[in-house]
Amino acid sequence: MRLSRYFLPVLKETPSEAQIVSHRLMLRAGMIRQQAAGIYSWLPLGFKVLRRIEQIVHEEQQRAGHIPLLMPTLQPADLWRESGRYEAYGEEMLRIKDRHKRDLLYGPTNEEMITDIFRSHVSSYKDLPLTLYHIQWKFRDEIRPRFGVMRGREFLMKDGYNFDLTYEDAMHAYNRHLVSYLRSYERMGLQAIPMRAESGPIGGDDTHEFLVLAETGESEVFYDSEITDLRFGEREIDYDNVDQCRAVLEEFTSRYARTDDTHDAAAFEAQVPEERRRSARGIEVGQIFYFGTKYSEPMGATVVNDKGERVPVHMGSHGIGVSRLLGAIIEASHDENGIIWPEGVTPFHAGIVNLKQGDAAADAACESLYAALKAKGLDPLYDDREERAGAKFATMDLIGLPWRITVGPRGLKNGVVELTSRRTGESEELTAEAAIDRLAQIYAPHL
RNA sequence: CGGGGCGUGGCGCAGCUUGGUAGCGCGACGGUUUUGGGUACCGUAGGUCGUAGGUUCGAAUCCUAUCGCCCCGACCA
Numbered sequence: 001m002r003l004s005r006y007f008l009p010v011l012k013e014t015p016s017e018a019q020i021v022s023h024r025l026m027l028r029a030g031m032i033r034q035q036a037a038g039i040y041s042w043l044p045l046g047f048k049v050l051r052r053i054e055q056i057v058h059e060e061q062q063r064a065g066h067i068p069l070l071m072p073t074l075q076p077a078d079l080w081r082e083s084g085r086y087e088a089y090g091e092e093m094l095r096i097k098d099r100h101k102r103d104l105l106y107g108p109t110n111e112e113m114i115t116d117i118f119r120s121h122v123s124s125y126k127d128l129p130l131t132l133y134h135i136q137w138k139f140r141d142e143i144r145p146r147f148g149v150m151r152g153r154e155f156l157m158k159d160g161y162n163f164d165l166t167y168e169d170a171m172h173a174y175n176r177h178l179v180s181y182l183r184s185y186e187r188m189g190l191q192a193i194p195m196r197a198e199s200g201p202i203g204g205d206d207t208h209e210f211l212v213l214a215e216t217g218e219s220e221v222f223y224d225s226e227i228t229d230l231r232f233g234e235r236e237i238d239y240d241n242v243d244q245c246r247a248v249l250e251e252f253t254s255r256y257a258r259t260d261d262t263h264d265a266a267a268f269e270a271q272v273p274e275e276r277r278r279s280a281r282g283i284e285v286g287q288i289f290y291f292g293t294k295y296s297e298p299m300g301a302t303v304v305n306d307k308g309e310r311v312p313v314h315m316g317s318h319g320i321g322v323s324r325l326l327g328a329i330i331e332a333s334h335d336e337n338g339i340i341w342p343e344g345v346t347p348f349h350a351g352i353v354n355l356k357q358g359d360a361a362a363d364a365a366c367e368s369l370y371a372a373l374k375a376k377g378l379d380p381l382y383d384d385r386e387e388r389a390g391a392k393f394a395t396m397d398l399i400g401l402p403w404r405i406t407v408g409p410r411g412l413k414n415g416v417v418e419l420t421s422r423r424t425g426e427s428e429e430l431t432a433e434a435a436i437d438r439l440a441q442i443y444a445p446h447l
Numbered sequence: 448c449g450g451g452g453c454g455u456g457g458c459g460c461a462g463c464u465u466g467g468u469a470g471c472g473c474g475a476c477g478g479u480u481u482u483g484g485g486u487a488c489c490g491u492a493g494g495u496c497g498u499a500g501g502u503u504c505g506a507a508u509c510c511u512a513u514c515g516c517c518c519c520g521a522c523c524a
Contacts, residue, residue, distance in 0.1 A: 011457090011458060012474070015458065142524085143448075146517085283524065391485045393483090
């Protein structure tokens with residue numbers, strides 16, 4: 001993309017309503033525009049990152065064998081009356097009447113609807129296990145939306161639902177989700193720690209929340225410092241292998257890690273040596289639940305087992321806060337000049353800064369660099385505006401592309417361009433060809 | 448919902464106490480400057496002062512109502 005033809009409304013000054021750094025930076029970088037309390041338009045740059053995150057979630061869910069579908073944002077109230085949650089959910093549910101005065105609601109989650117789909121089409125244990133998911137907009141009429149996309153009322157969430165014949169099968173689905181979530185977050189450049197949590201209105205017995213440590217997090221967390229050394233990394237895993245998945249769960253959840261909801265000071269002190277005890281703040285970016293037959297029983301989601309008996313299926317639901325992740329990533333990765341995108345989610349792979357727009361040699365070098373990067377399958381942003389170098393650097397730093405190639409007449413005289421890491425600030429002079437190869441190598445794992 | 452604060456060009460703000468017909472910085476636009484980390488100068492455009500009603504010769508300013516936004520708390524991906 002050429003910046004001169006893009007739509008990137010960056011702000012020099014910080015809008016007064018933004019209190020936390022991710023919100024400020026998203027506004028300043030022209031990623032979002034607030035339309036009402038907790039409701040945002042996604043401008044091109046923000047939309048691009050949102051799509052990259054969605055893509056990672058899709059890939060990792062499907063790698064785990066989970067099947068995508070799409071359910072609507074509006075749901076009939078009757079479905080929720082069946083589960084008893086139409087009344088129970090409270091003011092947070094946005095209720096709507098259509099022209100015929102029928103009761104609808106803007107879905108805050110989809111357990112009822114997915115259960116309805118399941119019960120109308122699945123009747124045999126032979127069709128299990130089954131995990132269906134979608135990535136769809138949700139609406140929860142929060143009392144107090146805040147912090148930009150971190151606590152919006154409308155938000156994009158991946159929610160997945162597993163249907164299994166037995167408790168054991170459902171626990172495997174639970175473990176499988178934990179593994180797939182660990183992989184997803186790591187691909188986004190995040191460390192998200194699974195912590196024992198409370199189930200809230202979804203209900204259920206087993207549940208873990210995934211938290212990204214950040215000063216501005218809304219949850220207080222307590223953990224064993226050893227847990228931050230754990231990485232899923234590049235290991236191979238067979239998602240159908242029950243033992244392998246369980247081993248990962250045990251590895252990542254055996255040490256003490258809890259949110260303030262479930263924190264037990266006595267257990268914390270008993271289990272964790274003092275020098276490893278940490279308390280911090282965290283941003284919740286996902287949660288997995290096992291809730292058994294809580295919905296399948298009242299809603300009649302049953303299958304016939306191998307003995308010919310009709311039994312309710314064991315279910316769980318699993319969510320990733322897709323739109324919230326943008327905020328979480330920025331909270332975890334920024335500096336005083338702006339955002340620092342991890343390679344896995346960056347809106348553009350590299351920025352090209354032409355220091356002297358209109359200089360024949362510089363223009364030509366930038367054009368060929370731009371074309372060559374695209375030929376490698378990369379997505380560069382070429383700042384071809386008639387701006388001073390400082391303004392271009394400031395824009396690039398603000399929007400946070402992890403790599404920048406700086407091209408100017410001085411360097412070109414020596415046959416070099418400059419490749420700069422946004423994260424470290426370190427620059428290296430090298431030929432354009434070498435810079436292209438370097439970037440192709442850096443991004444090879446992410447394409 | 449309880450407590451606090453704020454609505455004035457795209458953004459950040461001043462003006463309001465003591466009513467007299469709107470101003471500054473940034474940004475935008477047109478020039479000059481050719482500048483290697485938000486350059487400087489000249490010029491231009493852009494505002495029913497959130498909305499409605501009231502008081503007044505006259506309201507951004509005073510009064511009433513209303514809408515919206517932000518912050519702290521209880522709730523949540």
